[in-house]
Amino acid sequence: MESWFTRRSVGELLPGDHAWLSYHGREEHDHVIGAFLRDGLAGADKVIYIADDGRAELPDLRSRYRLEPETYLRSGQLAILPQEETCLTRGVFDPARMTTTLREVLDRAETERFRGVRVTVDMTSAFRRGSGRDGVLECEARVEAAISPSTMAMAICQVDARSCTTEELIALKERHEVLVGADPYFDDGVLSITPTFHPRGLRLSGELDGARHAVFAESLRKVVDRGGEVHLDLAGLRFIDLGALSMMAGAAMHLDARVVLDNPSNELADVVELVSSRLLPWLEIGDGEAR
Amino acid sequence: MTRLIHQVLMYDNEKDILDTVVPFLQEGLGAGEAVLTVGTAPNLSCLRQALGTDSDAVEFADSASWYVQPTRTIANYSSFIAENATARIRVVAEPGWETGTPAQISEWTRYESIINEAFADISASVLCLYDRRTTHPGLLDGALRTHPEIVEGACPRCNDAYLDPAAVCASVDRDPLPPPPPGAVRLPIDDDDLSALRSFLAGHARHHGMSRPRVNDLLVATTEVATNAIRHGRSPIGCQMWREDDDLIVQVTDAGHWQPDPVPGFVPPDPGSLSGFGLWGVRMLCALVQLRTGPAGTTVRLHVPCR
Numbered sequence: 001m002e003s004w005f006t007r008r009s010v011g012e013l014l015p016g017d018h019a020w021l022s023y024h025g026r027e028e029h030d031h032v033i034g035a036f037l038r039d040g041l042a043g044a045d046k047v048i049y050i051a052d053d054g055r056a057e058l059p060d061l062r063s064r065y066r067l068e069p070e071t072y073l074r075s076g077q078l079a080i081l082p083q084e085e086t087c088l089t090r091g092v093f094d095p096a097r098m099t100t101t102l103r104e105v106l107d108r109a110e111t112e113r114f115r116g117v118r119v120t121v122d123m124t125s126a127f128r129r130g131s132g133r134d135g136v137l138e139c140e141a142r143v144e145a146a147i148s149p150s151t152m153a154m155a156i157c158q159v160d161a162r163s164c165t166t167e168e169l170i171a172l173k174e175r176h177e178v179l180v181g182a183d184p185y186f187d188d189g190v191l192s193i194t195p196t197f198h199p200r201g202l203r204l205s206g207e208l209d210g211a212r213h214a215v216f217a218e219s220l221r222k223v224v225d226r227g228g229e230v231h232l233d234l235a236g237l238r239f240i241d242l243g244a245l246s247m248m249a250g251a252a253m254h255l256d257a258r259v260v261l262d263n264p265s266n267e268l269a270d271v272v273e274l275v276s277s278r279l280l281p282w283l284e285i286g287d288g289e290a291r
Numbered sequence: 292m293t294r295l296i297h298q299v300l301m302y303d304n305e306k307d308i309l310d311t312v313v314p315f316l317q318e319g320l321g322a323g324e325a326v327l328t329v330g331t332a333p334n335l336s337c338l339r340q341a342l343g344t345d346s347d348a349v350e351f352a353d354s355a356s357w358y359v360q361p362t363r364t365i366a367n368y369s370s371f372i373a374e375n376a377t378a379r380i381r382v383v384a385e386p387g388w389e390t391g392t393p394a395q396i397s398e399w400t401r402y403e404s405i406i407n408e409a410f411a412d413i414s415a416s417v418l419c420l421y422d423r424r425t426t427h428p429g430l431l432d433g434a435l436r437t438h439p440e441i442v443e444g445a446c447p448r449c450n451d452a453y454l455d456p457a458a459v460c461a462s463v464d465r466d467p468l469p470p471p472p473p474g475a476v477r478l479p480i481d482d483d484d485l486s487a488l489r490s491f492l493a494g495h496a497r498h499h500g501m502s503r504p505r506v507n508d509l510l511v512a513t514t515e516v517a518t519n520a521i522r523h524g525r526s527p528i529g530c531q532m533w534r535e536d537d538d539l540i541v542q543v544t545d546a547g548h549w550q551p552d553p554v555p556g557f558v559p560p561d562p563g564s565l566s567g568f569g570l571w572g573v574r575m576l577c578a579l580v581q582l583r584t585g586p587a588g589t590t591v592r593l594h595v596p597c598r
Contacts (some may be wrong), residue, residue, distance in 0.1 A: 033430050041431070162499070190484070190486055207489070209484075209485050209514050209518065210483060210514075210518040210521065210522070211482075211483045211484040211485070213484065238511060239489060239511075239514075241511060241514045241515060241518065242511060242514075242515050242568060242569055242572040242573075243515070243518065246568045246569075258352045264330075265536065266504070266505065266508075267504055267507035270504055271507065271508075271511055272577065273577070274572075274575050275568070275571075275575055
């Protein structure tokens with residue numbers, strides 16, 4: 001029952017959004033959080049990263065976006081706050097302290113005349129400390145209370161999905177109204193192409209025909225370059241032409257990658273089946289699960 | 292023996308079938324060949340009975356599902372050949388068609404002719420069956436022009452009426468297409484974004500009560516043909532659509548002079564190469580595809596059944 005949540009790409013986040021990201025690896029983390037930080041720094045937002053183990057957690061802004069973090073740290077637009085100083089008391093997660101920190105940060109940003117405030121905090125290790133789970137959940141409720149009414153602040157709470165149980169993830173997710181995901185590689189209102197990380201691939205929505213083969217080829221190349229099995233989530237795809245199917249098969253054939261078409265509509269699956277017997281032994285239909 | 296033997300038997304009664312077909316099948320089974328029998332339901336049951344336990348080694352298929360349209364039939368045979376790549380092949384092939392529109396009769400005649408070229412290098416014996424009592428004379432005439440050997444009284448002989456596949460294909464594509472009816476709806480194609488074309492087609496197709504899967508076939512096939520016209524043809528490019536009995540017809544015209552191969556898009560492209568996929572895919576999706584090219588430009592007419 002995910003219909004209670006709003007899904008937004010990181011570029012669509014709005015002030016007042018208290019968003020949730022459960023990532024499945026460094027690549028996904030850096031892709032989403034990197035875009036969140038870049039959008040803030042390139043705009044005029046105060047950007048606050050509450051980190052467990054300091055700088056190492058930050059996506060590499062220099063290689064990704066040619067942004068120099070030092071410049072922004074010096075100017076005060078970027079702040080990296082250790083969790084010890086912001087939300088732990090004697091090594092145990094302390095919701096009250098976290099809330100105080102957050103309120104201070106928001107107030108200060110306002111007086112410093114930033115356009116907005118972006119906060120992100122990785123809850124993964126907090127979860128593992130002392131009264132972790134309950135503390136984190138309480139904290140999430142308080143963050144929600146602080147951010148939601150704000151007209152200038154937005155926050156992303158992150159957790160490494162691989163280090164939590166399914167129940168913990170569900171409990172955390174339910175504390176958030178917005179699920180944040182990667183920005184699309186391409187979106188012109190007719191077709192959107194968004195990278196996915198678990199499984200690795202692309203999510204296609206809308207209509208894909210010859211007019212958009214070039215952008216599709218470029219996106220496909222990006223994901224194939226990442227290596228391994230490629231999943232194309234077609235649940236939102238209303239139309240695909242034979243040329244694009246052929247490009248998918250071509251990618252699989254030339255790069256020796258497995259290309260799996262997940263959740264196609266019945267009509268789309270029929271077309272794939274009709275032409276697949278001989279031409280497209282390289283493609284297979286899947287259900288979104290990596291194998 | 293490494294070449295295709297393509298024979299026809301025009302029968303008048305079940306005895307003709309039993310006298311010719313049963314020994315033909317038994318010979319293949321005795322030689323360890325991969326044996327396939329495609330036939331009408333009554334003939335399949337008659338052959339099964341006559342073969343007794345030998346029938347276990349024969350693959351049977353019903354004509355009604357095997358011979359839906361030529362490109363799919365060729366794909367079915369290609370799959371059987373691929374699945375039995377190491378064996379010599381023996382096929383009894385009864386199309387089971389009795390009649391059709393003139394265009395369908397021409398297309399099936401072309402199909403029988405293409406077999407000679409497409410499978411020329413396959414080590415196979417194919418015996419086609421036509422029921423002389425019920426089959427349209429046009430189809431029987433076509434079968435006479437497209438089988439190098441004819442079987443009479445259980446003996447094969449060289450067929451003097453046989454024509455080269457290129458000649459048969461050229462004759463099928465020589466007749467001009469009848470003009471679209473006055474009520475045909477039309478839309479110019481002046482943008483490479485074809486989503487507007489698809490909305491136009493889907494709206495009219497639903498108005499004609501076309502089922503959802505067939506609407507999708509129509510959209511995929513038309514998009515492919517229109518994309519081809521945009522990329523390789525010349526403007527002006529236009530699309531027209533009308534109803535003809537149980538089919539919807541979509542026609543895409545452009546001012547270019549496409550000169551396709553003599554037998555374009557009937558044979559499944561090699562899985563190792565992605566060229567030739569488009570037109571083959573279009574033929575797989577449609578009941579009939581008609582191509583005409585001349586000084587006035589290129590016309591591709593697609594027939595898709597409403598159901």
